[in-house]
Amino acid sequence: MPRLNVNGVTIDNTFAEAFGMRATAIVITAPNRKWARQAAVTMTGFATSVIGCGCEAAIDVELAPSETPDGRPGCRVMIFAVSTDELQKQLQNRVGQCVLTSPGSACFAGLDGPNELKLGAALRYFGDGWQISKKLGGSHYWRVPVMDGEFVCEATVGMTKEAVGGGNLLLLAGSNAKALAAAEAAVAAINDVRGAIMPFPGGIVRSGSKVGGKYKGMMASTNDAFVPTLRGVTKSELEPDVNAVLEIVIDGETSEAVAAAMRAGIKAVTRLGPVKGASRISAGNYGGKLGKFHYHLKDLLP
Amino acid sequence: MKALTFTLRAEPPERLDLSPLTPQGLAGLDKRAIQEIRLGQSKLASTVGDMFRVSGSDPDSIVIEGGSSRFDGVALGMTAGSLRVAGDVGAQAGRAMRGGQLTIEGDAGPHAGSGMRGGRLEILGNAGDHLGAPLAGELAGMNGGVLVVRGRAGACVADRMRRGLIAVLKGCGDHAGSRMIAGTLVVAGGAGEMPGYLMRRGSILLDRAPKSLSPSFVESGAPDSVFATLADRHLVAEGILRRPLLGKAPRKYGGDNAVLGLGEILFPA
Numbered sequence: 001m002p003r004l005n006v007n008g009v010t011i012d013n014t015f016a017e018a019f020g021m022r023a024t025a026i027v028i029t030a031p032n033r034k035w036a037r038q039a040a041v042t043m044t045g046f047a048t049s050v051i052g053c054g055c056e057a058a059i060d061v062e063l064a065p066s067e068t069p070d071g072r073p074g075c076r077v078m079i080f081a082v083s084t085d086e087l088q089k090q091l092q093n094r095v096g097q098c099v100l101t102s103p104g105s106a107c108f109a110g111l112d113g114p115n116e117l118k119l120g121a122a123l124r125y126f127g128d129g130w131q132i133s134k135k136l137g138g139s140h141y142w143r144v145p146v147m148d149g150e151f152v153c154e155a156t157v158g159m160t161k162e163a164v165g166g167g168n169l170l171l172l173a174g175s176n177a178k179a180l181a182a183a184e185a186a187v188a189a190i191n192d193v194r195g196a197i198m199p200f201p202g203g204i205v206r207s208g209s210k211v212g213g214k215y216k217g218m219m220a221s222t223n224d225a226f227v228p229t230l231r232g233v234t235k236s237e238l239e240p241d242v243n244a245v246l247e248i249v250i251d252g253e254t255s256e257a258v259a260a261a262m263r264a265g266i267k268a269v270t271r272l273g274p275v276k277g278a279s280r281i282s283a284g285n286y287g288g289k290l291g292k293f294h295y296h297l298k299d300l301l302p
Numbered sequence: 303m304k305a306l307t308f309t310l311r312a313e314p315p316e317r318l319d320l321s322p323l324t325p326q327g328l329a330g331l332d333k334r335a336i337q338e339i340r341l342g343q344s345k346l347a348s349t350v351g352d353m354f355r356v357s358g359s360d361p362d363s364i365v366i367e368g369g370s371s372r373f374d375g376v377a378l379g380m381t382a383g384s385l386r387v388a389g390d391v392g393a394q395a396g397r398a399m400r401g402g403q404l405t406i407e408g409d410a411g412p413h414a415g416s417g418m419r420g421g422r423l424e425i426l427g428n429a430g431d432h433l434g435a436p437l438a439g440e441l442a443g444m445n446g447g448v449l450v451v452r453g454r455a456g457a458c459v460a461d462r463m464r465r466g467l468i469a470v471l472k473g474c475g476d477h478a479g480s481r482m483i484a485g486t487l488v489v490a491g492g493a494g495e496m497p498g499y500l501m502r503r504g505s506i507l508l509d510r511a512p513k514s515l516s517p518s519f520v521e522s523g524a525p526d527s528v529f530a531t532l533a534d535r536h537l538v539a540e541g542i543l544r545r546p547l548l549g550k551a552p553r554k555y556g557g558d559n560a561v562l563g564l565g566e567i568l569f570p571a
Contacts, residue, residue: 031526070531106528130564132503134486134529135465136536141529149525152532 004298006270010280011297016168016262017285018293021050021080022087023163023253024117025060025110028099029074033062039105040075043098047079047090048200051209051219055081055090056165056251058197060110069108069139070152076110078197080165080251084115087159092122095153100126100144106152111253113158120144120153160253164293167196167250167258169265170208170226171278172242179244180204182269182277186248189268195257196250205247211286223284237282247284255293262295267302303360306336310368310389314353316344317392320366321375323350325383325402328361343374369408377404380421393430396423399447412456413437415449418466422448431456431475434468442483444468450542457494460487463504469542479506482565488537490547501558501565507533508569509547512555515567519557524571526551 004011028043030036040059047057057079068074079094081087099105100123107119120142124131127144133155134141140155169186173179187203190196198204213221224234226245231238238245248265252258269278283297306328318341322328328336337351350356358365362383366376369389376395377385382402387395390408397416406414409427415434429451434444435458443462450469457475460468463485470478473491482501489497490509496516498506527550534546552568 029528069535070528071535072528072531104526132505132564132566133484134505134532136467136486136532137540141532143529150527150529152528 004301006266006301008274009270009278011266011270011301012280012282013296013298014283015285015288015294015296016166016283017288017291018164018166018168018258018295019291020161020293021082021163021165021251022084022159022161023078023080023111023251024087024091024157024159025076025078025253026091026095026099026119026157027063027068027074027076027108027110029063029068029070029072029106029108030102031072031104033073035102035104036073036075037062039099039102040077042102043094044077044079044199045098047094048205050080050082050165054086055079055094056197056199057090057094058199058203060197061191061194070106072106078110078195078251078253080163080197080199084117084159088117088122091117091119091157095119096123096126100146100151100153103148107154109154109157111158111160113160115159115161116156117159119155119157121155123151123153126151162254163252164255164258165251166291167252167262167293167295168284169248169250169262169269170245170282170284171248171269172226172238172245172280172282173278174241174243174274176244178277178279179246182272183246183248185268185272185277186265189264190248190250190261193257193261193264195253196261197252198248198250200249203248205249208245208247208284211290226282239280242280258293259295259300262297263300263302266297266300270302304358305363305365306356306361307358307365307367308350308354308356310354310366310370311352314342314348314370314372316342316346316348317372317374318348318353318370319343319375320373320391321378323364323366324377324380324385325362325364326381328364331361333359369406371409371411374411376406377402377423380404390427395425396421396449399423409453410451414451415444415447415468417443417445418447418449419445420447423450425449425451425453428453428472429455429470431458432461433459433470433474434463434466435459435461444485448540454491459489460485463487469537471543479504479565482506486533488533488542488547490543498555498558498565498567500561502562503564505533505565506567507547507552508567511553511569512567515555516558516560518560518563519555519567520559522554522556522566524551524553527568530568
C-alpha cells in the first residue's frame with residue numbers, strides 16, 4: 001500500500017467507511033454550566049455504539065448563555081440511531097430519565113428539519129394533567145410541573161436523514177502512552193468541530209471491531225488485524241514497532257461534518273508527531289461495499 | 303404597485319361597515335367596482351366612493367387615511383396582506399382575523415380582535431371593552447394570533463380567550479382574562495379588579511401584583527421559572543415590550559379554583 005508522510009507520521013492510503021444514519025440534536029440548559037453538563041453527560045451515558053446501546057450520543061458543543069433559548073448555560077447533545085423509530089424511543093427514554101430528572105434543567109430543539117420527533121409532546125404525560133402547553137411565536141413548549149418548579153421542554157425536535165455514523169481514524173503508536181497522547185490530541189481538536197460527536201469513552205475506542213466473529217450471534221468481534229499481540233497468529237496490519245492502536249469514531253450531522261472532524265483529527269495527530277504520539281494513521285473499512293460514505297485519508301491531509 | 307389607499311373625505315354621517323375592505327375582499331375588483339361597495343348601515347347607504355377618495359391599486363396592502371369611531375368591522379375575517387388605519391376605528395376591528403397584519407394608529411372601540419384566529423393586530427392607541435372577547439352567545443374568544451394594544455384597554459380583556467397572545471401595555475379595566483380557557487394575556491401598567499375571574503387555564507402575566515383577586519385564587523410560590531424567561535425574551539424579541547416583564551422567578555397565583563383552577567397569574571417578585 002503506498003503511504004504518505006506528514007511531519008514524520010505515516011498516513012495510509014486507505015479510507016474510512018461510514019454509514020447513513022438518523023440523527024437529532026437537543027439543547028439542554030440548566031442554572032449553571034455544571035448542571036447543564038451533568039444532565040448531558042447522564043443522558044449520553046451508555047450510548048457508545050448502536051450495536052449494543054440502541055443509539056450513539058454525546059455532547060456536540062457547550063453553549064454560552066447568549067447562545068441558548070433561555071439565556072442559561074447549555075449543551076448541544078446529538079443522538080444517532082439506525083431508524084426513526086429507534087431514535088424516537090432512545091430520545092424519549094433518555095430525556096425522560098436523565099434530563100427531566102436533573103435539577104433545574106430545560107430542554108429545547110437543537111435541530112430544525114422537515115422530519116420531526118416528539119420531545120415534550122411525549123414527556124408531557126409526566127405532568128399527570130397539570131402540564132401546560134404554551135406556544136410563543138413559532139415555538140411550542142410543554143411545561144411539566146416538578147418538585148423544583150417546572151420542566152420546560154420544546155414539543156418537537158427536527159430529525160435529519162443526512163447524518164453519517166462511523167467515520168474513524170486508527171492511531172498506531174510505539175507505546176500505549178503515545179497512542180493515548182495522540183488520541184487525546186485528536187479528541188481535543190475534533191471537539192471544536194460543530195455537528196460532529198465522538199460517542200465512545202472520552203471519544204476514544206480501544207476495542208476496535210470487525211464485522212462478525214467465529215462465535216454464532218456475535219455481531220462484532222475484535223479487530224485482530226490491528227491487535228499488536230496477535231501479530232504472529234493473524235494477518236496483521238501492524239509493523240513490528242507498533243505496540244498500541246487506538247481508534248477515534250466520529251458521527252456527524254452531515255458528511256461534511258465527518259470529513260471536517262477527520263481532517264481536524266489528522267492535523268492534531270500529525271502536529272504532535274511520531275516522537276510524542278502516533279507513528280502512523282490508518283482508517284477502518286469493510287472493503288467499501290457496506291457503507292455509502294468513504295473518507296479517503298489522502299483527501300483530508302492538513 | 304402602490305398601496306390601495308382610501309382617504310376619508312369627511313366625518314361619516316352614519317355607521318359604516320368596513321368589512322368589505324380587506325385584501326381578499328378587494329382582490330380582482332377594479333376601482334369602479336370598489337367605489338360602488340355599500341358601507342353605510344342606515345338608509346343613507348353611503349358607498350366607498352361617497353366616503354373615500356380611492357388611489358393606488360395593490361389590494362394586498364390597504365391604507366385607510368383618516369379614522370372615525372363610526373368605522374365598524376375593519377378587517378373582519380382578514381386572511382393575509384396588510385391593512386393600516388391612520389386614525390380611530392369603531393367596534394369589532396380585526397374580528398375573526400385569520401392572518402395578515404392590521405395596524406390601527408388611533409383608538410379602537412369594543413370587541414377589537416374578537417374571536418381572532420391568526421395574524422397580528424396592533425392598536426397604537428386605546429382599546430374599548432371586550433378586547434379579543436367573544437360576542438354574546440359565542441363559546442370562545444380569541445383563538446390564535448397576536449393582539450397588541452400600546453395604550454389602555456377596557457374591561458373584560460381576553461374574555462374566554464382560548465389561544466394566542468394578547469398584550470396591553472398601559473393598563474386595563476376590570477376582569478382581565480375573565481373565563482379564560484387558555485392562551486396568554488400580558489398586562490403592563492396595572493390591571494383592574496379581579497383579573498382572571500373564573501379563568502380555567504391560561505396565563506396572565508402582569509408587571510405588578512394585582513390590586514385585587516377573586517378569593518378562589520391561591521398563592522403558589524415563586525420558584526425559578528424558565529417559562530418566565532422565555533416569555534420575557536419572546537415579548538422583547540417581538541417588539542412588544544422594551545424590557546423583561548417577569549424576571550427569573552415570578553410569584554404565582556393559581557386559579558380560578560371556583561372553576562377548573564389550572565390557570566396562573568404571574569408577576570415579578
